[in-house]
Amino acid sequence: MKKYQLNNKQLPSFIDHLKKQGTVFAPHKKGDTSYSFEKVENPNSVVLDYNRTLNSVKKYFLPPREHLLSFSKTDNSFRKGSFKNEKKIFLGVHSYDMKAVLKLDYNFSQGNPEENYLQRRKDSSFIGVSFIPDEFHFSQSVGIPLHDTEGFDIYLEQNSDGYTVKIITEKGEKLIDGFDRVSKAKDISSNHVQFQNKLKYNYNRLPEVFEQSWNAAVWEEVSKKCVGCGTCNLVCPTCYCFDVEDNLDLSLQTGTRDRSWDGCMLNGFAAVAGGENFRETLAERQRHRVHRKFKYISDITGEPWCVGCGRCTAYCTAGISIVEIVNQLCDEYEQNYLNRPAVVGLNAERL
């Protein structure tokens, strides 16, 4: 792997170098204390030292709202939108968000491939950046090491003067090609970063816990504090549910078919014609959400579908923590299923 040193003051010219090759998206400050990915106009407004962005880069491949097609009732016709073929460079992506993109790639290419997502996803390059885990990140617990470079073309690891640039792919090599201001990599002693937030069990032990999680007490307990606002769904980089709606314009003859993000915590989500709702209570919905992250897809793929970004917890106004939920599941599992003597005795009697 080739390595270079990129000093902080060279960063703007590096970004300019990238901008010559495509549209660059990177984290910017947003509001008082937040960050969001934005198209880079001015390299000096890019912030690479950030905790998390409100939405992940998912929004570029699965936009929060989009027109799927426009239609006309007059001649019974419809027209799909077209996609700009532009080269997109995502700069400053954290390892967990990169993993989330790879997971969405899986979701949207299985079964009926999702054309809009796959079209938008084309021609994307990713330049990762290291981060300092805060009280919400727990990606290591779900099997994503801090400096995981899978999916990246280039990875920037922060050091005292700037960044160690690691070239991961040939595409990455091309991206940096011609940028002559990088120097030989400094020797960095990768200091050992600790995650403050952790799952009690390693992710590879979670399947046994989720075998027994259906009737756990935690769902009811958490639902007392939950307001069902759906924030935890909508900010999640691996949530991909959407709703589709037809909207007429004022001519009443033409209109658009639009889709927008939806989430399983919300009222309309599991409602069907006739007024029935398959998951009426917030406890059932919370259980579903967490099972979507740790069981249903995981049973098929062998990986958790949560990437430990911490967004659902950081942005939940009720302070509900997915790590606490899973840890309580582990506790309940230990109490009810691992302290076997009584249970075993009972079973033995029955036998």
Added chain:
Amino acid sequence: MTTEAKIKPKVAFFDFTSCEGCQLNKLNLENDLLDILEHIDIVEFREAMDDKAEEYDIAFIEGSISTPSCVERIHDIRRRSKMLIALGACATQGGINAMKNLHPIEEVRETVYGDDKYLFPTLPAMPISAIVKVDYKIDGCPMSMPEFLKVLKSLLAGQEPIKPDSAVCVECKLKENECVFDKGMVCLGPITRGGCDAICPSFGQFCTGCRGLISNPNKNAMLEILTEHGISLDEAKKRILLFNSYDHSQSLPK
């Protein structure tokens, strides 16, 4: 579009106890207004014209019921209307008017009318649906223009309008707003019915709950969120009741 002259539905607007802000808001449609008039005949509209007609295909009602004469009038309008739609918080949920219901009615009358209190018969403030059947509700204070247009278009196209039933937070996420809780404010968005495109948080303001609450609000959890963020339980309840006294004053914890 067909060339035959269509029979346009007759539409009327009426106001009850309110600031009449919703009707004025509707006149602000400007560009869209002419397109709308392609499809409907406005036959009664106190703010804009004087014509009177006997029967209406759609009656839009603004304001809440708060006197015995309101009750009579709304019965009369309902009798003459095929469809009746409540416009704005006062009409859909009693709105701010219903805060008066939190005090003994005698006390309220005395404060407002003093010695003349028995000249003006009054009732607790009520949404239109407390007295007659309401077919659709367009929420907000003032009512949400996009929702008004959406409902009107659906009805004209013969479709059932869909009532949003998720929280304002959803629209904040779709717009990637920074949550106002992170700006040190408290917000009712987590249990307030969306459909306004989170307009207040989008401009850096907290949501006051003007569109009413979602169909299954977890009020205890909301009170806990508000008090966790540093306001007293009393103040937290007042925030929820500002627009929601009629529906929710009885069910808040004492």
